[in-house]
Amino acid sequence: MADSAPSPALDPSARGWTLATAGLALLPLLSILPLTLAAGFAITAACVAALAWRGTLPGWLRLLLTLAMVGAVFTIMGTRLGRDTGCALLAAMLAIKPAEAHTLRDARSLLGFSLFAPFAAFLMDQGLLVMVLGLAAVLCALLSLQRLADAENGAPPLPLRQRTMVMARLVGIGLPLALLAFWLFPRLGTPLWGVPERALARPGLSDTMEPGGWLDLMADDAPALRAVFHGPVPASEQMYWRGPVLWRFDGRSWSRTGWLDGLPVPEIRASATTWDYEIELEPTDRRHVVALDLPLAAPAGSRMGFDLALSAARPLSAPSRWRLRSSPPAAFEAELRPILRNMALELPAGFNPRTRALAQQWRRDAGADDAAIIERALAWIGAEFGYTMDVPLPGRHAVDEFLFQTRQGYCEHFASAYTVLMRAAGIPARVVTGYVGGYRNPYGGYWVVRRMDAHAWVEVWLDGRGWVRVDPTAAVAPERIYDTLEQRRFAGGGDADFGLLRLGNLGDFTDWIRRGWNDLVLGFDANRQQAMLSPLGLHQLQPAQLLGMFVALAALALAGMVWVLARGERERDPLLRAWRQLCRRYARLGLGRATHEPALAWAARVATAHPRSGPALLALSRRFAASRYAGDQTGMRRLIDDLRRHRP
Structure with missing residues (x-):
């Protein structure tokens, strides 16, 4: 069998379009990868494209680049394989692939490979930015394929405007089918195939709290949740968003006690104030659902633990919405079972002897007055302690070091030390984690809580009142707040207030856009699908009926x-x-050409009836006849443009 003809070489224009498409396809992946990897891949892709433009890269160099990039992926992301690791490896391969793009066959291979990138990015993030970048890559790929087809056929390349019109026509032809699939295809509760977990966890609340473990979360100003209130709105300083409750302390870290979730929810006597609200949680790949302190009931799709921490039935791998009602309690578990009291007083032996001694001294001074000990500890914090993020990791006696040496830290240190101090004094106490505060977005009128609003506070148990919230971090005097996350964001100098105003307005607007995207696209679930069809008289359609309607349309x-x-x-x-x-x-004006009428005869007839546009039509007709029937191909492209532009 004879060998097939070699593929033609790429001309500079086709090569430029191909490389531009590969770069656009790489952007969605870079936007979801760790910054170090994204920057390295972007620089590598630019260098490979520049070197490949001059000639073929030697094999040893491509092998070296491949090994270096794969090594960087596993060094930064670990050896555990997951969705993010796979996306990083795909980005590494796409960054090197342009080194092989020299012929039309190579270019088509690169374009096909590039289109995997934006679709792979959707496994990690379905946000608006990834969607816009992915669409730009797909549209650029269509334009590039059209340019390669012209090069293969030996035809002169069409102007960009005409190529864009052809591409837009193709997209418009397929758009109705895509919209039908989005609106009518039955929404599934679970995916049709298994998707691997992530190798790197997303920032979010955890079941544990250990020294330094919250720094990454508290340094992230991305939204954690958005809330819309239907009725009264609590003050910002009273917005305590309850998450996991930590009971067990091993001397260094705090953790949840899972078996408590099997116990019935304790008795709660709500106050007269009630908040009705809806929250939108950003994905965390965990199950924690936060709610204002205290939620009155678990919403559908979640369950309430014994300590009133909410958890979802499935990991929150996509934006989710929850309708909740909360109320500050008048009494919360006024009767404490002995086994729970022992758990709330338990401390590991051999840790923090100075804290134990101080607590015992306070107990002797206060007698049976638990409230006096609580207030004494808060007054001590307000008088002598400072707030800062710049603290070293503690040693064995972490609480002793904090209370008697450094006396500086952030919420993690205050909540842990305060709980240990209360337990040592004989007062049941536990750590509650979640978020505190929030700010109102002026564009949408909703409240935004960021990841950096992550917080830890304490609940102490008092006779007759039950669990009472105490926030020792809030007791720090304002003049002793030395280093906050907001200050760090503007530590580079300049007018911080102006920066907050300028970046805040832009950030509020982009977050409003993101919320709308979550609502209209990512939040389009089975309930929204049924609500869309209800005005048409189609109520509560079964999946089989939806599928039949989709197939017919x-x-x-x-x-x-x-x-x-x-x-x-x-x-x-x-x-x-x-x-x-x-x-x-012309036919729309009653001057249509008859089937038997020659072009020049028709143009002459129109020129007689309409002297203003007739001469131009007659000239175009002569050029058309010369090109069509006399074989005159000069100025073909210009003639086609003139025919398209001419209007009677």
């Missing part, structure tokens, strides 16, 4: 696509197609 859409494409096939000649479009424009 999709068949109509496909028939329309086939008709439009067949119509284009009947008029493959661009000159003839432009001429017939011109004839249809």
Whole structure:
């Protein structure tokens, strides 16, 4: 069998379009990878493209780049394979792939490989930014494929405007079918296939709290949740968003006690104030659902633990919405079982002897007055302690070091030390984690809570009142707040207030756009699907009925696509197609050309009836006849453009 003909070499224009498409396809992946990897891949891709433009990269160099990039992926992300690791490896391969793009076959291979990148990015993030970058890559790929087809056929490249119009026509043909699939295809509760977990966890609340473990979370100003209130709104300083409750302390870290979730929810006597609100949680790949202190009931799809911490039925791998009602308690578990009291007083032996001694001294001074000990500890914090993020990791006696040496830290240190101090004094206490505060976005009128608002506070148990919230971090005097996250964001100098105003307005607007995207696209679930069909008299359709409706309408859409494409096939000649479009424009004015009427005779008839546009039509008709029947191909492209632009 004879060898196939070698693929033609790429001309500079086709190579530029191909490389631009590969770069655009790489951007969605770079936006979701760790910053170090993203920067390294971007620089590598730019260097490889520049070197490949001059000639073929030697094999040893490509192998070295491949090994270096794979090594960087596993060094930064670990050896555990997951969705993010796979996306990083795909980005590494795409950054090196342009080194092989020298022929038309290579270019088509690169374009096909590039289109995997934006779709892989959707496994990690379905946000608006990834969608816009992915669409830009797909549209650029269509333009590039059209340019490669022209190069392969030896035809002169179409102007960008005409190529864009052809591409827009193709997209418009397929758009009805895509919208039908989005609106009518039955929404599934679980995916059709298994998706691997992430190798790197997303920032979010955890079941544990250990020294330094919250710094990454508290340094992230991305939204953790958005809330809309239906009725009264609590003050910002009273917005304590309850998350996991930590009971067990091993001398260094705090953790949850899982078996408590099997106990019935304790008795709560709510106050007269009630908050009705809806929250939108950003994905965390965990199950924690936060709620204002204290939630009155678990919303559908979640369960309430014994300590009133909410958890979802499935990991929150996508934005989720929850309708909740909360109320500050008048009494919360006024009767404490002995086993729970022992758990709330338990401390590991051999840790923090100075804290134990101080607590015992306070107990002797206060007698049976627990409230006096609580207030004494808060007063001590307000008088002598400072707030800062710049603290070293503690040693064995972490609480002793904090209370008697450094006396500086952030919420993690204050909550842990205060709880240990209360337990040592014989007062049941536990650590509650979550978020505190929030700010109102002026564009949407909703409240935003950021990841950096992560907070830890304490609940102490008092006779007759039950669990009472105490926030030792809030007791720090304002003049002793030395180093906050907001201050660190503007530590580089300049006018911090102006920076907050300028960046805040832009950030509020982009967050409002993101919330709308979550609501209209990512939040389009089965309930929203049923609500959309209800005005048409279609109520509570079963999945089989939805599928039947989708198949019927999709068949109509496909028939329309086939008709439009067949119509284009009947008029493959661009000159003839432009001429017939011109004839249809005159036909709408009652001056249509008869089937038997020659072009020049028709133009002469129109010129007699309409002297203003007739001469231009007559000139175009002569050029059309010369090109179509006399074989005059000079100025073909200009003639087609003139025919398309002409209007009676």
